[in-house]
Amino acid sequence: MIIGIDVGGTNIDGVIIENKKIIKRIKNTVDKENLSPTIFKAIKELTHDIDKSKIQRINLSTTISTNAIVE
Structure with a gap:
């Protein structure tokens, strides 16, 4: 099982992949001022009901x- 997290400027997308198939996905808004908690929240949301x-x-x-460099 693999967890993939993609943090963009506006949204954070997350997936769980098992046996080469996406079994769960989430999309949340990014809180740029609290980025680490935003990432941890996404991981918790993805994994709350899995082994x-x-x-x-x-x-x-x-x-x-x-x-940040481009802006």
Whole structure:
């Protein structure tokens, strides 16, 4: 089981992938002032009803640093 989190400038998207299929997905608004809690909230929301021992890895991607340079 893999968790994927994508933090954009406006939204945070998350998925759980198991056996090459998306079994759960979420989309929340990003709180730029409280980014870490926003990420942790997304992970908790994704994993609250799954067997956490099956998680093999968590992948995190973000455009926030790139956007900060461009702006």
